[in-house]
Amino acid sequence: MSHHLTLEAICDREPATVCASATLNEVAQLLSNYHRDAIVAIASPVQRPTAVGIVTYLEILHALASGSDLKHLRVIDVLSRNPLILHEEEDIETAILKLRRRGLNHAPVVGPAGTLCGAISMDRLMGCHLLEQFAGHSKMAIRESAYK
Numbered sequence: 001m002s003h004h005l006t007l008e009a010i011c012d013r014e015p016a017t018v019c020a021s022a023t024l025n026e027v028a029q030l031l032s033n034y035h036r037d038a039i040v041a042i043a044s045p046v047q048r049p050t051a052v053g054i055v056t057y058l059e060i061l062h063a064l065a066s067g068s069d070l071k072h073l074r075v076i077d078v079l080s081r082n083p084l085i086l087h088e089e090e091d092i093e094t095a096i097l098k099l100r101r102r103g104l105n106h107a108p109v110v111g112p113a114g115t116l117c118g119a120i121s122m123d124r125l126m127g128c129h130l131l132e133q134f135a136g137h138s139k140m141a142i143r144e145s146a147y148k
Contacts, residue, residue: 004091004092004093004132005091005092005128005132006088006089006090006091006092007086007087007088007089007090007091007092007095007109007118007120008088008089008109008111008117010092010120010124010125010128011088011109011117011118011119011120011124012118012119012120012121012124013117013118014118015039015040015108015116015118015119016030016031016034016036016039016040017039017040017041017042017045017049017116018030018039018040018041018042018055018075019041019042019043019044019045019075020041020042020043020052020053020074020075020076020079021074021075021076022074022075023070023071023072023073023074023075024055024059024060024063024068024070024073024074024075024078025070025071027039027055027059027060027075028060028070031057031060037056037057037105037106037121038054038055038056038057038105038106038119038121039054039055039056040053040054040108040116040119041053041054041055041075041076041079042116048113048115048116049115049116050114050115050116051083051085051108051110051115051116052076052079052083053079053080053083053085053108054083054104054106054107054108054119055075055078055079056105056106059078062078063078083108084098084099084102084104084107085107085108085109085110086098086107086108086109086110086120087109087110087111087112088109088110088111088112088117088118089112092125092128092129092132093129095107095120095125096122096125096126096129099122099125104122105121105122105123106119106120106121106122107119107120
């Protein structure tokens with residue numbers, strides 16, 4: 001029986017967050033200050049926040065390209081109406097497939113009660129997937145060599 005890592009084990013447990021009512025100008029400052037590619041959008045700043053989506057530098061670029069004023073455009077205005085929210089019990093392969101289907105590189109991760117517990121990137125997922133595969137192949141090689 002193989003043991004697969006879940007998002008609970010590998011997600012960033014302290015993701016940068018921003019309220020959905022914040023401006024894209026505030027998001028741009030946060031992305032720069034935290035040196036991040038994405039920030040989880042939350043409904044309100046409470047102890048156990050509810051993730052409502054994710055904002056990346058691409059939303060900032062699209063807003064700038066369309067001539068929007070980042071000081072007046074809010075996070076809620078650019079969030080997907082059908083955001084991808086992953087669950088901490090999901091395995092790496094499932095998460096990779098879901099992100100690929102949507103053409104996304106980042107997603108918030110929620111726990112059983114639907115509250116934010118972290119965030120995950122495609123880079124982290126792919127790295128962990130490769131490590132998982134390598135570990136599996138190494139174990140298989142050890143078992144096979146034991147029978148020779």
